[in-house]
Amino acid sequence: MKILALNPQTDMLLGELNNRGNKIFTEDKHIKEIDGENSFQFITPIGIKEAKFFDQRSRILIPSETGSFEEFIVFHTNESMDDKKQVVSTAAYTEMDKEYVISPGTYVGTLAELANEALEFTTYDLGIYESIQRKTIVVTEHVGVYTYLSRVAKEFELEMPIRTETSGTRFTGRFVDFVKRIGPDLKRKLSMVGI
Incomplete structure (x- = not known):
């Protein structure tokens, strides 16, 4: 799992958190409901250079189940006394x-x-x-x-x-697909913690 930071003005990839070296994140939680909430949150150390990329209105990409990415916009951050930054975001398509x-x-x-x-x-x-x-x-x-x-x-x-697509370190586009339902239209809730 990795979290990519995307520049909201230029759509250039700024950096990533991937839990290698000091580019760490914890307590990541993705909540996705059909016809409902789609949010993502995580915690990262304040002291790493990538932390500055995750501020109010910045954009985040996380891998989706289909191999592309889901895009989110940061709407809340909170820095704690123990030098950690909580980042809360909602689906960019809204x-x-x-x-x-x-x-x-x-x-x-x-x-x-x-x-x-x-x-x-x-x-x-x-x-x-x-x-x-x-x-x-x-x-x-x-x-x-x-x-x-x-x-x-x-x-x-x-x-x-x-979905949002990238090629290497380059953003390539945002796409809206219309595909046949797989299975019945259930109001399912997907909550992925620590992906």
């Missing part, structure tokens, strides 16, 4: 709701057309999608892009995993 607002109206198209129309105004691109059907989406009030795309996924009966 920021899509702030990037652009979809107006009320009737939207008709394939999944790719509907998704691309909304993603055009964000830092995300359409990734893998598993439907070529046409559907009609009725939006009755102003909604953010993430909320709209969640509705599109539900209408097409697909899951909407969001």
Whole structure:
């Protein structure tokens, strides 16, 4: 397991914690609920140079189950008396709701057309999608892009995993996938401690 620090302005990788040498972290906890919370927290020593990369509004990448990365934005840090820094973050994709607002109206198209129309105004691109059907989406009030795309996924009966890709030390992109559900739509809760 490793935690990558990403510059929020340039998307350049700044450094990583990997539990080798002094680049350590402890008490890492990833909480992920379908249609709910997606957060990540950990503790690292204040004295290492990488600690400065994990401050308010900075971005974090952690490996996902699919081999890509999940991206988080730090919203809280706390430095303790014993020279440790607690870092608490939430899923970066929730920021899509702030990037652009979809107006009320009737939207008709394939999944790719509907998704691309909304993603055009964000830092995300359409990734893998598993439907070529046409559907009609009725939006009755102003909604953010993430909320709209969640509705599109539900209408097409697909899951909407969001991933961040890197190549070596280079950030390569953020992608929204629309894939078939694996198993029933259970409100599962995944809590990984010490991954």
